[in-house]
Amino acid sequence: VGLSTPRGSGTSGYVQRNLSHLKPRDTVAPYPKDFEKMKHRQRQPDKEILEHDRKREVEVKVFELRDRLEDEGVDEEEIEEQTSELRKKLLAEHKGDRTNAKALKPHQVHELAKAKIEESEKLRKALKISEDYEEGSHWRKQEERL
Structure with missing residues (x-):
């Protein structure tokens, strides 16, 4: 690319790239014709x-109660009775659980996905967009008209 030797050329031999060179433009359209690839697919929560996270949260609270009761010296039958009551109560509360999306942490991916789907559904209903609307159909x- 440069001179084999700069001797006798009156230059230092340093080679610069041509910054004024314009690269040829792409001949393809500025947007892809295949809308299916570009279509956003909502990540579905598992x-x-x-369910496992909900049950784990319940069991943590039950274990905390059990630990506290054992420290107080309550007999085993009473502990079992109270923990089973608390477990039933918490499981009943968590059936129709509406989690606060702002309280979720970034590692709670499935909870965030569920909250996002619920938010999108609320927005779709508020804007009166039909359920069978396909993104990009406009x-x-x-x-087709052209």
């Missing part, structure tokens, strides 16, 4: 993981 109709 129901089993969500552009296809416009393309």
Whole structure:
């Protein structure tokens, strides 16, 4: 790319790139024609993981109660009775659980996905968008007219 030797050329031999060179533009359209690839797909939460997290949260509270009662010296039958009552109560509360999306942490991916789906559904209903609406269908109709 440069001179084999800068001797006698009156230069230092340093080679610069041509910054004024314009690269040829792409001949493809500025947007892809395949809308299916560009279509956003909502990540579906795993129901089993969500259920497991709920049950784990309940069991943590039950274990805390059991630990506190054992420290107080309550007999085993009374502990079993109170923990089973608390477990039933907490499981009943968690059946129709509406979690606060702002309280979720970034590592709670499935809970965040569920909250996002619920938020999208609320927005769709508020804007009165039909359930069978397909994203990008307006552009296809416009393309057919041309």
